[in-house]
Amino acid sequence: MAQCKTITDPNTTWPPFCPNIAASYLYAILFGITAIAHLVQTFWTRKCIMQPANDMMYTLWFVLMLIAPIFTNAYVYMVMGRMVYNFTAKGSVGGIKAWRFGLIFVLLDVLAFLVQAGGAVIASGTGKSMNTIMMGLHIYMGGIGFQQLCILAFLALAARFHLNLRAQPVSAERSKAFRLLYVEYAVLLLITIRIIFRLAEYSNGLDSSIPEHEAYQYVLDSTPMLTALVLFNAVHPGFTMRGAESNLPARKERKAMKKAGERPTGRAGEYVMMGSKQDFTMQGRESEVETGLMPPSPPTGAYRYDVNNYSRSASPAEFRG
Template sequence: MAPSYCAARDDPDSKWPNFCPSTAAAYLYCILFALTLIAHITQSIIYRKGYSWVVAMSALWQFLAYAFRIVSIKNPTKTSWYSAWFILILLAPLWINAYVYMVLGRMVYNYTKSAKILGVKAWRFGLTFVGLDIVAFIVQVIGAASASGSNKSHTAIMRGLHVYMGGVGLQQLFIIIFFGLAILFHREMNRDLPKASRPRPLTLLYVVYSALALVTVRIIFRLVEYSGGLDTGISAHEAYQYVFDSTAMLIALALFNVVHPGRIMLGKESNFPSRKDRKAVGKDHVWGRAGQNSHTTDENSQSWVNLDRVQSKGSNV
């Protein structure tokens, strides 16, 4: 039964919409995101994959969002606490996006002969989409910050939401393009890898597909929610947020715990070769690791072997 008095709902100075948020649910999701955060930090250390700090950052922001949400529920008149969780929960999924881009770039290097898709080398492939993700991130930060805070007119709030939704739309556009490239990679991997070597990378690729689908579900939800402004029926029912946003992101984070890229792409040699290493053998002779045993000319074979010898550490981008 709902409490007879709820400060977040009934206090005339409350920053919350007209409903009583569940403290228990906020505590539960705070704990769940903390668990996946600890798991991701531990796994990045165990598998020595420095780039996994990106997915850990997503889990951290989700955890902080719910920690601030709890504080905001208990202090409903404080704009700073409400704005903190509101902005973090809107932006945290962008880190998952960036991680997906980085993971697939490394898969292109490890599981194709050419180490490229549509002529773009693996290390440029991930870097390009991470850069696009940053653009979407900046637009969403500007929009979310403009839509939050006190003493703002309805016009200013709606303008901020429209900017945020534009950033979300950009994010989804990049996801659609990336998804198409991932399918091309899927075809090349099936062509370049022996059938017996495919199950593990295919499992990771299906996790990549799943994460992209979950982020898309979350994007559609946010677009629908804010299409009518902040005070919509959706905003007044927190169950929608828990199901279509937080649970979707929690599943994406947990999937990367279960199928961690560091467990699939093992060892130092699975990282991108450094710029120094690529220069040592010539950038035109840096092949994908699936081509290690398939390049038959002396020049190509020697180039791959030399790269394997000089490679000391990979890039974290």
């Protein structure tokens, strides 16, 4: 029988008995269950949530419902930035580096968010004049119109990335990238459907009959947004771009590379993608350069070349040797 470390360790401050691990787990689980039960009961018995005439509750519902999809939109932009880094040789598309790609579009998305939120807050609540409500709705519509304009600009760059991806050799990694890219397209289409619905809803101001029918909200707003989130569950970016090496290089790391004479590039420029059936010969490398998969010339001291492999394992001394 194994000795109890709690008792035999001379430095222990534990009481003179051996703790029962099973009992510890059991009571931790039981306390957790009752804590969850109390949390559910707290919300279940709160009377304020059953007051549809509560002005504050209506304002929160109205604002959150209008601006919620903006966060899904930002997620799409951030994922594409990482895709550009992981699946292009230059680490850029349309002249925009991967680490700036997500930043630029997310900042634009934040601007759209602020405009939409401001308009929603102005239009919500009771006791406001018709002019104030209409001004708020017009501001909100301008915000979602700007959001759609950003989506169209994003799709133009995504199309260039799509062509770059098609030019690369067939591989398992390339197939995964295409699946995720198609999900991005689908999510943006769903967001666009929702934007068109909201524009149609408020185009006639408060005279529109759309808000009077709850089914429209679920079919043309809630369902598209729920579908978008489920699509990212099914094809999660974390399964396509695995490992710490798939993360965008930090600013400090990029500065260090430039100081060492290396130019930060995409991960597709570091190796032939896993699963590719193409043999990496000198002739093959020339074709890779033409398609954009490999950089025209490797940074000095950064890569090792041989007939079967092309990796970032060589030091400058080894490379010269």
